[in-house]
Amino acid sequence: MRTSILLAAILTFASSVACAQTMQDVLEASKPSDWRVLPPENTLYLELETGRVIIELAPEFAPRHVENIRTLVRERYFDGLPIIRVQDNYVVQWGDPDDKKPLGTAKKALTAEFTRPAAGLDFTRLPDPDTYAPETGFVSGFPAAREGAEGRAWLTHCYGMVGVARGTDVDGASGTGLYVVIGHAPRQLDRNITVVGRVVQGVEYLSSLPRGTGPLGFYEKAAQYVPIRRVRFASELPAEERTQLELLRTDTPTFEALVESRRNRRDDWYKVLAGRIDVCSVPLPVRVRD
Amino acid sequence: MRTSILLAAILTFASSVACAQTMQDVLEASKPSDWRVLPPENTLYLELETGRVIIELAPEFAPRHVENIRTLVRERYFDGLPIIRVQDNYVVQWGDPDDKKPLGTAKKALTAEFTRPAAGLDFTRLPDPDTYAPETGFVSGFPAAREGAEGRAWLTHCYGMVGVARGTDVDGASGTGLYVVIGHAPRQLDRNITVVGRVVQGVEYLSSLPRGTGPLGFYEKAAQYVPIRRVRFASELPAEERTQLELLRTDTPTFEALVESRRNRRDDWYKVLAGRIDVCSVPLPVRVRD
Numbered sequence: 001m002r003t004s005i006l007l008a009a010i011l012t013f014a015s016s017v018a019c020a021q022t023m024q025d026v027l028e029a030s031k032p033s034d035w036r037v038l039p040p041e042n043t044l045y046l047e048l049e050t051g052r053v054i055i056e057l058a059p060e061f062a063p064r065h066v067e068n069i070r071t072l073v074r075e076r077y078f079d080g081l082p083i084i085r086v087q088d089n090y091v092v093q094w095g096d097p098d099d100k101k102p103l104g105t106a107k108k109a110l111t112a113e114f115t116r117p118a119a120g121l122d123f124t125r126l127p128d129p130d131t132y133a134p135e136t137g138f139v140s141g142f143p144a145a146r147e148g149a150e151g152r153a154w155l156t157h158c159y160g161m162v163g164v165a166r167g168t169d170v171d172g173a174s175g176t177g178l179y180v181v182i183g184h185a186p187r188q189l190d191r192n193i194t195v196v197g198r199v200v201q202g203v204e205y206l207s208s209l210p211r212g213t214g215p216l217g218f219y220e221k222a223a224q225y226v227p228i229r230r231v232r233f234a235s236e237l238p239a240e241e242r243t244q245l246e247l248l249r250t251d252t253p254t255f256e257a258l259v260e261s262r263r264n265r266r267d268d269w270y271k272v273l274a275g276r277i278d279v280c281s282v283p284l285p286v287r288v289r290d
Numbered sequence: 291m292r293t294s295i296l297l298a299a300i301l302t303f304a305s306s307v308a309c310a311q312t313m314q315d316v317l318e319a320s321k322p323s324d325w326r327v328l329p330p331e332n333t334l335y336l337e338l339e340t341g342r343v344i345i346e347l348a349p350e351f352a353p354r355h356v357e358n359i360r361t362l363v364r365e366r367y368f369d370g371l372p373i374i375r376v377q378d379n380y381v382v383q384w385g386d387p388d389d390k391k392p393l394g395t396a397k398k399a400l401t402a403e404f405t406r407p408a409a410g411l412d413f414t415r416l417p418d419p420d421t422y423a424p425e426t427g428f429v430s431g432f433p434a435a436r437e438g439a440e441g442r443a444w445l446t447h448c449y450g451m452v453g454v455a456r457g458t459d460v461d462g463a464s465g466t467g468l469y470v471v472i473g474h475a476p477r478q479l480d481r482n483i484t485v486v487g488r489v490v491q492g493v494e495y496l497s498s499l500p501r502g503t504g505p506l507g508f509y510e511k512a513a514q515y516v517p518i519r520r521v522r523f524a525s526e527l528p529a530e531e532r533t534q535l536e537l538l539r540t541d542t543p544t545f546e547a548l549v550e551s552r553r554n555r556r557d558d559w560y561k562v563l564a565g566r567i568d569v570c571s572v573p574l575p576v577r578v579r580d
Contacts, residue, residue, distance in 0.1 A: 088494040089449050114562075128421050131568040159379050159474045168558045184449045184474050184570050188555060191562040204378040204501040211494040265478060268458045272404075272481040278421040280474050 023261045026254060027285060034254040035246040036141070037289065038200065040234035042066070044073065045243075046094075046202075047229040048083075053180075053202040054243060055162055058142050060121065061155050062113040062196045065164055068106050069175040069196065073231050075104040077176065082225030083209065087217025089184060092206040093165055094228060095177030103176065112170045113194045118146040118153035124250050126259065128276040132156075132187045136279035138250035142198060143279045145190065155195035158185045158280035160203045164194040182207040185280040200247060200286050244289035258285070313551045316544060317575060324544040325536040326431070327579065328490065330524035332356070334363065335533075336384075336492075337519040338373075343470075343492040344533055345452055348432050350411065351445050352403040352486045355454055358396050359465040359486065363521050365394040367466065372515030373499065377507025379474060382496040383455055384518060385467030393466065402460045403484045408436040408443035414540050416549065418566040422446075422477040426569035428540035432488060433569045435480065445485035448475045448570035450493045454484040472497040475570040490537060490576050534579035548575070 021029075038056060046053040059066040072078060078094070081101065085093035123146060125137040133145035136156065143161070146153035155161065158181065165177035173194065180199055199206070214220040234242045248255060259282055264273040311319075328346060336343040349356040362368060368384070371391065375383035413436060415427040423435035426446065433451070436443035445451065448471065455467035463484065470489055489496070504510040524532045538545060549572055554563040 086498075088497055129419050131418050131420060131566050132564055170561055186571070187568070188552070188560070188564040188571065190564070192560055207378055208376075208498055208500055210498055262478070270478070270482055271460055274422055274478040274480070276421050278477070281476070281478065 021261050022267050026258045026261050030254045034252050036249050038245040043234035045232050048205050051205045053205050054200050055197050056200050057197040062194050064110045065175045065194050065196050071106040078231035082227050085218045086209045086212050088211045091179040093179040109172050114191050115152040115154040141250050154191050157189045160199040162197045180206050246287050246289050248285040311551050316548045316551050320544045324542050326539050328535040333524035335522050338495050341495045344490050345487050346490050347487040352484050354400045355465045355484050355486050361396040368521035372517050375508045376499045376502050378501045381469040383469040399462050404481050405442040405444040431540050447479045450489040452487045470496050536577050536579050538575040
């Protein structure tokens with residue numbers, strides 16, 4: 001405890017010393033203002049028999065798709081539909097296996113939102129080279145990439161990211177089928193599909209599901225489907241039924257110190273410091289609100 | 291089928307045209323000599339109640355650890371021990387939870403084999419930049435990195451790679467505790483731990499296990515442990531009990547064409563070609579031998 005107080009003091013007066021900290025030091029030294037409340041109106045609860053998967057949506061990147069998902073959830077489209085696909089080291093996907101359930105007032109097809117202008121985004125850039133993109137970093141807590149401050153920007157396919165399944169038609173999706181990445185970041189998907197958010201808690205309820213044995217990891221029999229009890233926005237539930245979470249902001253000196261603590265892990269175990277980090281290896285801390 | 295014959299002809303006469311192929315085209319056009327038999331003496335079967343996990347060991351990179359694992363397996367050290375740790379987006383680990391089982395004639399501690407000289411390795415280099423290493427590529431079918439042809443080389447922590455658990459002492463491990471990567475490549479581990487091989491089939495029996503709820507994903511109760519029926523080298527079993535597998539060689543023009551087919555996925559679905567690939571996203575095809 002003494003150590004964490006000391007480090008808090010150092011952090012206040014000389015942020016360049018942050019490189020000597022571990023992630024735990026950084027988190028212990030964090031201030032309340034380094035955290036943000038998970039906004040209930042953009043928080044989706046995917047309720048399974050085993051537990052609650054909590055997703056933060058990203059309307060900054062996919063406003064049309066988030067709006068359509070809002071309609072689908074409000075009209076209870078997802079309730080009772082199943083998880084139909086679990087492909088190892090790739091994705092878990094849910095939706096209507098028969099494509100027959102009425103969409104109500106939701107739109108049937110939306111114009112793709114694969115990228116958006118980088119201008120106007122508060123982009124916290126990572127210092128290290130990336131295989132796939134000229135620049136990577138974070139926007140409002142989401143891992144992202146851009147071509148430069150005046151080019152295009154997009155959310156990156158990291159573990160736990162949530163996207164909108166589509167066929168070969170880029171403008172044919174509506175948000176009725178969603179997937180979550182459960183393996184090594186499939187970055188080749190970037191800019192080819194609309195990403196709508198990320199799982200902030202409970203991804204293990206998806207990643208530990210039995211793998212589908214059909215092509216692309218689809219379950220071959222309806223008996224294998226994993227039922228979804230319901231999907232709700234946090235804002236639809238009374239306060240006592242919500243999971244009160246806070247996330248570390250990604251636009252602060254504390255987050256910069258956290259990134260540095262993971263680029264160079266200064267603890268007893270590591271002997272060779274990587275000195276680098278890729279956008280999908282940066283942890284995005286979540287904690288329960290007091 | 292006509293297409294694949296045509297492409298085979300193109301591949302023969304002009305490998306530069308390979309960039310127009312899909313992975314399926316490349317595999318259909320492959321010759322028998324593009325494949326190698328999984329060597330029984332380096333093939334480990336981790337037998338669970340649910341199925342067989344097949345691991346290829348890499349004595350080129352970790353000769354001392356592979357030799358010690360050979361002794362441990364021959365003396366049936368692993369039989370009846372459990373999987374004790376499943377940490378989401380990280381690793382599955384097995385071994386002796388009490389650290390009490392006698393090691394027999396196996397060594398209790400080995401000098402680390404984190405890296406080795408690059409000289410002497412047949413290194414198929416990838417063309418694209420990597421966040422963590424100056425050069426990445428493949429050696430004898432394993433994903434690897436090096437500092438240059440005259441520097442050090444090491445196996446990279448990709449999905450499915452198998453390593454030797456250790457404490458803070460770099461020379462304190464013996465191969466009694468092994469782990470498999472089941473998430474986004476934790477490349478910060480590279481050069482910090484001995485990597486002994488990779489899973490070539492059945493990784494889903496590990497990656498779909500319930501996550502441990504203790505610190506670092508350890509199971510908190512013995513009742514949660516996942517029993518290992520037995521661990522055997524393929525060479526210890528009669529032919530009819532072996533899984534006959536072949537792997538695509540990584541030192542051939544066919545493999546180069548496969549890499550190119552994944553750097554630029556030329557099918558109806560992809561609209562923006564990545565033009566790049568990272569070492570942990572290159573598929574390493576496995577097929578059942580005729």
